[in-house]
Amino acid sequence: MAVTGLILIVFLLVHMYGNLKMFVGYEAFDHYAHWLKGKTSDGGILAPIMPAGQFIWVFRAALLLAIGLHIWSAATLSAKTIKNRGDKYQVTKRQAQTYASRTMRWGGVIILFFVIFHLLQFTIVPGLTGGKADEPHTMVIASFQQWWIVVVYAVSILLVCMHIRHGLWSAFATLGANVSGAARKWLNYIAIFVAVVLYIGFMIMPLAVAFGFLK
Ligand code: HEM
Numbered sequence: 001m002a003v004t005g006l007i008l009i010v011f012l013l014v015h016m017y018g019n020l021k022m023f024v025g026y027e028a029f030d031h032y033a034h035w036l037k038g039k040t041s042d043g044g045i046l047a048p049i050m051p052a053g054q055f056i057w058v059f060r061a062a063l064l065l066a067i068g069l070h071i072w073s074a075a076t077l078s079a080k081t082i083k084n085r086g087d088k089y090q091v092t093k094r095q096a097q098t099y100a101s102r103t104m105r106w107g108g109v110i111i112l113f114f115v116i117f118h119l120l121q122f123t124i125v126p127g128l129t130g131g132k133a134d135e136p137h138t139m140v141i142a143s144f145q146q147w148w149i150v151v152v153y154a155v156s157i158l159l160v161c162m163h164i165r166h167g168l169w170s171a172f173a174t175l176g177a178n179v180s181g182a183a184r185k186w187l188n189y190i191a192i193f194v195a196v197v198l199y200i201g202f203m204i205m206p207l208a209v210a211f212g213f214l215k
Helices: 002-023 026-036 055-084 104-124 136-144 147-174 181-210
Strands: none
Touching: 002 026, 002 055, 002 136, 002 147, 002 181, 026 055, 026 136, 055 104, 104 136, 104 147, 136 147, 136 181, 147 181
């Protein structure tokens, strides 16, 4: 759970950075999207080490594997927890748990539905909610000009960030960093910081479109 979760967090930080290129300019954003897919004249990312267009498929395979293993670990861990406690806690003691830690399982399932919707919109059926596939910035702008899509993203990304806040903290603990009170405090700060940066970094662009700053 910890290792695949950390891989997915790194992906999200890079994805967020890529999205912010919308503020540099629409050409910069489209160029970045095409460069990742090896569609630029220089052969794109990692050319000539990899033939044009190959990196994206290796990357997608690795991402799918990380998501698959993350879900598989969650399912195995949940099955074990339920078996060990005979489906019910003897005593339900929730005071010390945060809202995020209680919602990891359901949060994870909702996030999966969001990712499926997101992939349909921009990758599997590009242009599904508006815009043209060969000009990615048009897909993003046309989508976030629709308020319901901004609301779906605001809520889903909030769930993603709550999931990450608790998940990052748990990953640090699993990997042995939770060694003292001071370490615990810092790990907590780092987890909150990453979650807040991701929320602001992802949401600022849809909001800029929704409020007409990006047209
Ligand atoms: C405002 C927030 C976001 C925007 C505007 C956005 C935009 C995009 C766009 C335009 C693409 C397609 C790129 C292309 O094929 O040219 C994409 C791909 C993707 N996004 Fe997002 N994204 C956002 C948030 C997220 C979040 C929160 C997640 C995960 C929880 C996510 C996961 C993915 C994945 C897995 C892909 C597929 C990458 C690939 O094609 O290999 N995105 N996103």
